[in-house]
Amino acid sequence: MGRVQTFETDVVVRAARAVFWQRGFEEASIPELEQATGLRRSSLYNTFGSKRGLFDAAVASYLREVIAPRLRPLTEAPVGADAVVDYLMGMRAGLDDPEADAARHGCLLMNTAGAPVAMEQAVGEAVAAYREELRRALASGIAARHPEAGERERGRLAEAVTALVTSAFALTRVDNAAALRSLDAALDLVD
């Protein structure tokens, strides 16, 4: 064995994730990532192989540390009747807080949906998979809230609420008020 890594990979990825989140993949430059992570190019390339490699790690970290915890009450049984509403209100609070990353920069994945890097198949698939995960989670929350409704009805509702949430994410950067109204509309729909 030789010299051991002196930084914690998770910490570095988290720092890089913040840069990608607020700047987007193509606008985030290597010097910026160096400064944010406190690592030099050589270490970044040695650890992640390329800028894309670092971005992929950032996306994985985002799914694991940002998205999954928020979705957990909707994905792990038992799902309470208030889980959907809690989720939507939590997100509303996040988008209403000017300090929060979500309010200022939306969703890392939704932002990349319209970015050039989304043309690369793997990235596009990651975005699509994320949306599907969100839809499934919302669907189970809706099922818990409206057990009496028909499956078709619930499916439509889940689709609509998913779209409202993604729309809020996509818009908060340029029109925070509209994003909040989207979530209000979602809250209306589920009741």
Added chain:
Amino acid sequence: MGRVQTFETDVVVRAARAVFWQRGFEEASIPELEQATGLRRSSLYNTFGSKRGLFDAAVASYLREVIAPRLRPLTEAPVGADAVVDYLMGMRAGLDDPEADAARHGCLLMNTAGAPVAMEQAVGEAVAAYREELRRALASGIAARHPEAGERERGRLAEAVTALVTSAFALTRVDNAAALRSLDAALDLVD
């Protein structure tokens, strides 16, 4: 007077618009724009001042020639009871046609919402204004279809349908099927 312009500005802007649409602002390079327009850098800079100037012209052209015509049945009185449904179905057909720009590249403005250039205030405002115009148009279409509903109810519905449409635009690049389902959900909502 001296020598006169040998190209039609509208035609050039339309060609540039197509490049921005499919490639995004930052990924569209000057050489690409030269090739698409058939003009040299000097002429482009002489006419539009900068890449941003050309982009602004492209956005204006997009609003005038692509968006406005589609919205017209919803914005100019009299608005028929079927106008909303026609609009949504027309859009659905567009997103379902693999040849169409809309299906392959979504909406020029929605794509820029998540792009770095959206950080520039004027661009962000243009996107927000577009969304608001869409919402107003859909609201008037919904009012024509459901004159019996309360204003509050119609407002919520308009908000939801707007979000579903923008969500469809934002996603079609990476997940065309999900975009279509969004529009189906919108069609469900208006009836």
Added chain:
DNA sequence: TATATACTGGAATGACCGTTACGCAAATAT
């Protein structure tokens, strides 16, 4: 026909990009 106008072509500029190469320093295993 003369002249003013401004479009056009081509080359050059400086900055920044992501990536790579290399040598030294550090820390573990034998």
Added chain:
DNA sequence: ATATTTGCGTAACGGTCATTCCAGTATATA
């Protein structure tokens, strides 16, 4: 204590970017 593995710092690479400059040319007016 030595050998070996690996992190890390520095510097350089080739390429592309948006932008500018200038000379040459075509055309509309007087």
